[in-house]
Amino acid sequence: xxxxxxxxxxxxxxxxxxxxxxxxxxxxxxxxxxxxxxxxxxxxxxxxxxxxxxxxxxxxxxxxxxxxxxxxxxxxxxxxxxxxxxxxxxxxxxxxxxxxxxxxxxxxxxxxxxxxxxxxxxxxxxxxxxxxxxxxxxxxxxxxxxxxxxxxxxxxxxxxxxxxxxxxxxxxxxxxxxxxxxxxxxxxxxxxxxxxxxxxxxxxxxxxxxxxxxxxxxxxxxxxxxxxxxxxxxxxxxxxxxxxxxxxxxxxxxxxxxxxxxxxxxxxxxxxxxxxxxxxxxxxxxxxxxxxxxxxxxxxxxxxxxxxxxxxxxxxxxxxxxxxxxxxxxxxxxxxxxxxxxxxxxxxxxxxxxxxxxxxxxxxxxxxxxxxxxxxxxxxxxxxxxxxxxxxxxxxxxxxxxxxxxxxxxxxxxxxxxxxxxxxxxxxxxxxxxxxxxxxxxxxxxxxxxxxxxxxxxxxxxxxxxxxxxxxxxxxxxxxxxxxxxxxxxxxxxxxxxxxxxxxxxxxxxxxxxxxxxxxxxxxxxxxxxxxxxxxxxxxxxxxxxxxxxxxxxxxxxxxxxxxxxxxxxxxxxxxxxxxxxxxxxxxxxxxxxxxxxxxxxxxxxxxxxxxxxxxxxxxxxxxxxxxxxxxxxxxxxxxxxxxxxxxxxxxxxxxxxxxxxxxxxxxxxxxxxxxxxxxxxxxxxxxxxxxxxxxxxxxxxxxxxxxxxxxxxxxxxxxxxxxxxxxxxxxxxxxxxxxxxxxxxxxxxxxxxxxxxxxxxxxxxxxxxxxxxxxxxxxxxxxxxxxxxxxxxxxxxxxxxxxxxxxxxxxxxxxxxxxxxxxxxxxxxxxxxxxxxxxxxxxxxxxxxxxxxxxxxxxxxxxxxxxxxxxxxxxxxxxxxxxxxxxxxxxxxxxxxxxxxxxxxxxxxxxxxxxxxxxxxxxxxxxxxxxxxxxxxxxxxxxxxxxxxxxxxxxxxxxxxxxx
Numbered sequence: 026x027x028x029x030x031x032x033x034x035x036x037x038x039x040x041x042x043x044x045x046x047x048x049x050x051x052x053x054x055x056x057x058x059x060x061x062x063x064x065x066x067x068x069x070x071x072x073x074x075x076x077x078x079x080x081x082x083x084x085x086x087x088x089x090x091x092x093x094x095x096x097x098x099x100x101x102x103x104x105x106x107x108x109x110x111x112x113x114x115x116x117x118x119x120x121x122x123x124x125x126x127x128x129x130x131x132x133x134x135x136x137x138x139x140x141x142x143x144x145x146x147x148x149x150x151x152x153x154x155x156x157x158x159x160x161x162x163x164x165x166x167x168x169x170x171x172x173x174x175x176x177x178x179x180x181x182x183x184x185x186x187x188x189x190x191x192x193x194x195x196x197x198x199x200x201x202x203x204x205x206x207x208x209x210x211x212x213x214x215x216x217x218x219x220x221x222x223x224x225x226x227x228x229x230x231x232x233x234x235x236x237x238x239x240x241x242x243x244x245x246x247x248x249x250x251x252x253x254x255x256x257x258x259x260x261x262x263x264x265x266x267x268x269x270x271x272x273x274x275x276x277x278x279x280x281x282x283x284x285x286x287x288x289x290x291x292x293x294x295x296x297x298x299x300x301x302x303x304x305x306x307x308x309x310x311x312x313x314x315x316x317x318x319x320x321x322x323x324x325x326x327x328x329x330x331x332x333x334x335x336x337x338x339x340x341x342x343x344x345x346x347x348x349x350x351x352x353x354x355x356x357x358x359x360x361x362x363x364x365x366x367x368x369x370x371x372x373x374x375x376x377x378x379x380x381x382x383x384x385x386x387x388x389x390x391x392x393x394x395x396x397x398x399x400x401x402x403x404x405x406x407x408x409x410x411x412x413x414x415x416x417x418x419x420x421x422x423x424x425x426x427x428x429x430x431x432x433x434x435x436x437x438x439x440x441x442x443x444x445x446x447x448x449x450x451x452x453x454x455x456x457x458x459x460x461x462x463x464x465x466x467x468x469x470x471x472x473x474x475x476x477x478x479x480x481x482x483x484x485x486x487x488x489x490x491x492x493x494x495x496x497x498x499x500x501x502x503x504x505x506x507x508x509x510x511x512x513x514x515x516x517x518x519x520x521x522x523x524x525x526x527x528x529x530x531x532x533x534x535x536x537x538x539x540x541x542x543x544x545x546x547x548x549x550x551x552x553x554x555x556x557x558x559x560x561x562x563x564x565x566x567x568x569x570x571x572x573x574x575x576x577x578x579x580x581x582x583x584x585x586x587x588x589x590x591x592x593x594x595x596x597x598x599x600x601x602x603x604x605x606x607x608x609x610x611x612x613x614x615x616x617x618x619x620x621x622x623x624x625x626x627x628x629x630x631x632x633x634x635x636x637x638x639x640x641x642x643x644x645x646x647x648x649x650x651x652x653x654x655x656x657x658x659x660x661x662x663x664x665x666x667x668x669x670x671x672x673x674x675x676x677x678x679x680x681x682x683x684x685x686x687x688x689x690x691x692x693x694x695x696x697x698x699x700x701x702x703x704x705x706x707x708x709x710x711x712x713x714x715x716x717x718x719x720x721x722x723x724x725x726x727x728x729x730x731x732x733x734x735x736x737x738x739x740x741x742x743x744x745x746x747x748x749x750x751x752x753x754x755x756x757x758x759x760x761x762x763x764x765x766x767x768x769x770x771x772x773x774x775x776x777x778x779x780x781x782x783x784x785x786x787x788x789x790x791x792x793x794x795x796x797x798x799x800x801x802x803x804x805x806x807x808x809x810x811x812x813x814x815x816x817x818x819x820x821x822x823x824x825x826x827x828x829x830x831x832x833x834x835x836x837x838x839x840x841x842x843x844x845x846x847x848x849x850x851x852x853x854x855x856x857x858x859x860x861x862x863x864x865x866x867x868x869x870x871x872x873x874x875x876x877x878x879x880x881x882x883x884x885x886x887x888x889x890x891x892x893x894x895x896x897x898x899x900x901x902x903x904x905x906x907x908x909x910x911x912x913x914x915x916x917x918x919x920x921x922x923x924x925x926x927x928x929x930x931x932x933x934x935x936x937x938x939x940x941x942x943x944x945x946x947x948x949x950x951x952x953x954x955x956x957x958x959x960x961x962x963x964x965x966x967x968x969x970x971x972x973x974x975x976x977x978x979x980x981x982x983x984x985x986x987x988x989x990x
Contacts, residue, residue: 070113072098072106075136080104080115082133087123105142114139121146121172121923128152138163142170146195147927150176160187174198174220175927182209182221190215197222197242198971207233221246222266230267232256240264244290247271252296257282268314269293281306291315292336300337304328316340316360324361329353338362338382346371346388351378361386362406369393370407374400379952384408384430391415392431397422403956408432408454416460418443425952430454432476440465440477449953452988455480456500464506468493473987476500478524486525488513495519497987502547503527510535510548515560521987526550526571534572539563544980547571549595557601559584565771566833571595573615581605581622589835596622689782693761695768696779701793704738707782710791713742721796724846726863731794739794740779745787745866760788763865770834774827776849776859790862797852800824800908801845805917811946812853814954817912819854821961825986827858828905829979832898839864839896843904844882844918845911864896884918884925889973899973902982906968913962915944926969933966960989 072080080098092101098115099106105117115137126149134143135158143164150173158165170193171185179200188194191213201224203209210219211233219234223245230248232255234241241259244266251274252267262283268290275298280286286307292314299322304313312334320340326347329335338360345368351359356375363385370383372393384406391414392407402423412434420429421443429444432454439462440455450469456478463484464477472493478500485508486501492513502524509532510525517538522545533555534548543564549571556579557572567588573595580603581596591612598618605616605624616622692707713719713732721741722729730742764781771777782789800820803812831838840847841863849857887903890896903926907918910925918925932938940948942962948955964985970976977985 070108070111072113072115076115076139079133079136083118083130086127086130086133087120087125103144107139109139116140117142119144120148123148126150131158135159135162135164138166140164141167143168144170144172146172146174146176147924148176150178152178158185158187162187165189169193171195174931182206183212185209186212188213192216193218195220196224199223200225202226203228207231210234229253230256230272232258234259237261242266243270244268245270249273252276252291254279259283261285263287263309266290267294272296274298276301278303280304283307284309286310288312289314291318293317295319297321299323300325300328300342302328304332305330307331324350324366326350329356329359332356333377334358336360337364340364342366345369346383349373351375351381359383370396370412372396373398374402376400378402379425379956380404382406384410386410388412392417392420392436394419396420401425401952403449403952404428406430408434410434412436414438416441416444416455420444421447424448426450427471427953427956428452431458433457436460438462440482442467445469451495451957464490464501470494472496473519474498477504479503481505483507485509486511486530491517491520495987497521497984500524501528505529507531509533510553512536514538519987521545521566521984523547534558534561534577536560537563544568544590548575550574553577555579557582557585557596561585562588564588566590566830569593572599573597573618575599577601579603590833689784691761691783692780693765694780695765698779701779704734704736705740705780705791706734707780709734710740710742710782710789714744714789722799724842724860726842727860729796731796732791741792741794741796743790743792745789760866764790764862766836767838767862767865770830770838770861772827772830773855774823774857775830775861776857778862788866795851795857797850799846800848800850800856800911801917803850803853804845804911804915811915811944814947814950814958816854817947818957818961820848820850820856821909821912822983822986823854823856824848824858824905824908825979825983827856828901829983831858831861832901832979837898839898840901840904841896842882842885843901843908844885845908846882848908882918887973888971897973898979899976902968902976902979903973905979905982906965906976909961909965909968910942913943913958913965915946929962930966930969930971957989961986964989 077098081094084092084094098104099113103119104115106113107116116139118134118140121144125145128150134140165187167190168188169190171188171191172195174195175198177200182201182203186209192215194213194216197220201221203226206226206228210231214235216235217237218240219238220242222242226243226246226248228248229250230243230253232253236259238259239261240263242264248270250272252272254277257277257279260282263285264287269292272294273296276291276296278301280301280303284307287309288311295318296315297319300315300320302325304310305325305327308331310331313328313332314336316336316338318340320337320342322342323344324337324342324346329350330353333355334357339362342364343366346366348371351371352373352375354375355377357377358380359378360382362382366386366388368388369390370388370393372395374381374396376399379401381402381404388410390412392412394417397419400423403425404427405423406428408430409432414436415438416431416436418441421441424447426447427449428451430452433456436458437460440460442465445465445468448469449471451471452474453472454474454476456476458480460480460482462482464482464487466487466489468475468490470493473495474497482504483506486506488511490496490499491511496517497519498521503526505528507529510530512535515536515538520538520543523543524545524547526547526549528551530551530553532553534553534557536558537560544566546564546567547569553575555577557577559582561567561570562582562584565588568590570591574597577599578601581601583606586606586608591608593613594608595615596619597615601619602621603623605622608614616624689707689711694702694705696702710732713730719730719732720728721731726745728744730744732740732742734740760783764778768778776792778790778792780791798806831840838861840858840861842860847859849859851857885904885907887900890900907926910929911918914925916925929942932942939959939962943958948958964982967977968982
């Protein structure tokens with residue numbers, strides 16, 4: 026990843042964190058401050074005319090919509106005043122996330138000599154030349170806190186010299202450079218907290234800061250060289266973060282001099298040598314992370330004596346794990362993944378240990394029967410080692426286990442039933458061992474991933490396994506399983522990947538489920554007979570279908586050719602006959618070993634007939650198919666209108682006096698469902714709009730009405746609010762075409778239109794009515810009941826499934842406005858994404874506003890929309906990340922002018938502050954809930970990364986949610 030992508034991925038703490046570590050005297054001014062919102066009567070002290078004029082100048086830059094210039098500036102939000110003698114003075118200004126880019130504001134601020142705290146973080150400043158903070162700047166005399174984080178400042182640090190009283194400086198997430206970092210930092214003689222993370226600083230780690238320094242954060246830069254010995258003279262330091270740089274060399278064994286140290290982060294460098302044993306002498310140390318380096322040697326035996334969280338993964342550590350290494354009472358999380366550790370796993374674990382990751386080493390011996398004694402383990406990963414013996418049934422005592430991975434070892438024997446019955450188990454990975462016996466009948470209802478592949482399991486597939494409500498990934502390939510595939514597979518609700526290949530399964534392929542987003546189906550190398558069921562066509566998200574090396578017969582169903590996501594089809598070595606249907610040009614096909622199967626429909630993408638089509642031919646074919654489809658659509662519409670009275674003229678009979686209904690120009694039923702085609706009447710739909718009591722929801726672009734049809738059925742009618750002329754409704758033919766395409770989509774988590782109506786100047790869409798409010802209503806509607814985590818997680822999963830489906834369409838469907846207000850609820854945990862048509866029918870160029878103000882709701886708009894002027898899938902991922910954060914925090918997308926995503930990112934670099942992000946009313950209900958929420962938080966933070974390139978694709982987001990620990 027490039028530097029910009031990395032630096033924007035996880036910006037460090039903002040002013041909210043830095044304020045906590047100020048000297049107690051920082052805000053203890055001469056007199057008590059005047060609270061914002063409390064008026065200042067004429068008999069009370071007032072601001073001097075000079076300071077009031079300065080504040081009016083500041084207001085002119087910020088915008089009068091933020092500040093009421095007719096009121097006392099001391100009552101403005103973000104402004105704090107303090108009595109000084111017989112008058113008031115301004116001591117604190119906080120203008121975070123106000124969208125300010127005009128650097129002229131500094132000229133006014135510089136004149137406030139009494140200012141002690143200035144927060145201009147999360148704005149759009151680019152210019153910070155010396156003219157804005159000149160040596161004569163009066164503000165420099167008393168300022169204690171300066172926060173310019175998360176802007177676009179590209180200047181040397183020397184431009185900020187002269188702040189002699191400054192104690193807290195946060196310049197993180199900018200583009201600052203420095204030719205002499207030590208000299209620049211030496212100009213702040215009282216600095217206690219310094220955050221320069223995620224900039225473009227190079228050179229060596231500085232050692233010229235004042236001795237009273239408490240926190241030093243330099244992560245995400247381009248610092249080089251070794252960690253200097255001078256850094257160990259800062260005896261008051263509690264936080265040292267040098268992660269994600271290019272540091273090399275050995276780390277000096279001098280940590281005993283840093284007696285107050287609490288957190289050391291050295292991750293993501295090129296450090297070598299041994300882990301300093303002196304860390305064990307720091308009694309205050311609670312977190313040490315040195316992962317992704319080149320450390321060698323043994324693990325210091327007492328390093329976990331005080332540390333609660335230890336991460337030494339992805340190094341070259343060797344030797345054995347000391348017997349008491351994991352038993353210290355306060356230890357909570359240990360990650361030693363991907364080293365060269367040998368010997369046995371210690372038998373006794375700390376009762377506080379909830380995460381233990383030892384995968385990717387050379388550990389030997391048996392898994393101890395006492396590993397679960399008195400522990401609260403939620404995540405246990407021992408994969409890719411050389412462990413032997415049976416899986417102890419005592420693992421069933423780890424009642425909090427959410428993830429268990431023992432894959433790629435040398436384990437044998439049967440799988441204990443006590444493990445399959447763990448009630449909180451979400452992920453179980455036992456692949457690539459030598460396990461035998463039957464697959465247990467019972468598994469946790471929360472199980473999402475089950476991987477038992479590459480073992481020697483025998484017997485049949487338990488029918489109940491496909492009834493697990495959350496099972497998304499099932500891997501049973503390369504075993505000795507026999508019998509038929511259970512017909513219960515048709516009831517699966519969440520399957521994404523199913524691999525049953527290389528077994529001894531027989532019988533026919535049962536009916537496939539119709540409501541899941543399965544992407545992989547592998548039934549190869551078995552003894553399956555009979556035809557290929559046409560129900561496979563219901564797997565609209567299917568990407569890979571492998572039915573090779575069976576005894577299948579009959580013709581290949583023509584419906585397989587319409588699978589929209591298919592990229593690989595393997596049918597080789599069966600007894601198939603007839604003609605192969607036509608498939609898309611990008612589908613890789615293998616049909617060899619079927620003598621009676623003829624590729625006679627123009628498929629040139631078979632592995633048995635290599636070669637690529639001429640690009641001109643491809644274009645001709647595409648346009649030919651498109652033309653045919655358009656012709657069929659036109660013909661179908663004509664037939665439908667003539668046979669089923671699809672077009673209506675509005676009659677005014679029966680309407681309330683004084684009310685009128687716009688005349689229908691065109692009305693068309695899109696759905697082919699006979700229930701809806703017989704129930705929907707356009708005249709009744711339009712009549713519903715004449716009564717404002719039928720309105721049940723208003724959004725930024727739409728108004729929803731409830732309409733009851735003559736047969737008693739209820740539908741939702743959505744009016745597109747086109748008063749600002751940004752809707753492209755004038756082109757009725759284009760509108761009809763786009764809506765009809767969307768109407769053919771089928772996904773339970775997407776609101777798909779059943780019909781549309783066009784009038785002279787507006788458009789209306791008709792949907793099924795199953796409205797139970799929006800996600801925003803559920804979270805922020807003022808109800809006293811707290812929504813539990815299972816409901817919130819179900820909503821997250823449902824929205825992710827819907828968005829993954831939309832992005833995976835042949836022509837991806839992008840969302841112009843994705844927020845909790847546009848996600849409808851069929852029930853507490855059944856979400857539906859609404860307003861999917863907006864991106865097709867809105868023309869931002871017709872609006873008087875900017876693209877970024879059209880494309881989305883404030884708080885959900887990705888930062889790049891302000892300059893790319895383009896709707897993207899990565900932008901949708903950002904909006905989804907904000908929705909995840911709302912579900913995790915219970916907070917709205919914007920609170921007190923601060924965007925939720927930016928607030929969460931500001932805390933994300935310090936895992937010990939992640940608790941401040943989660944909704945404690947929910948996260949405290951159980952360890953399992955707390956753990957899963959932390960995992961989902963990690964996904965959310967990835968989605969709202971500043972750089973679009975750093976955000977995952979929705980399909981990967983969905984899989985991560987399924988796999989969330």
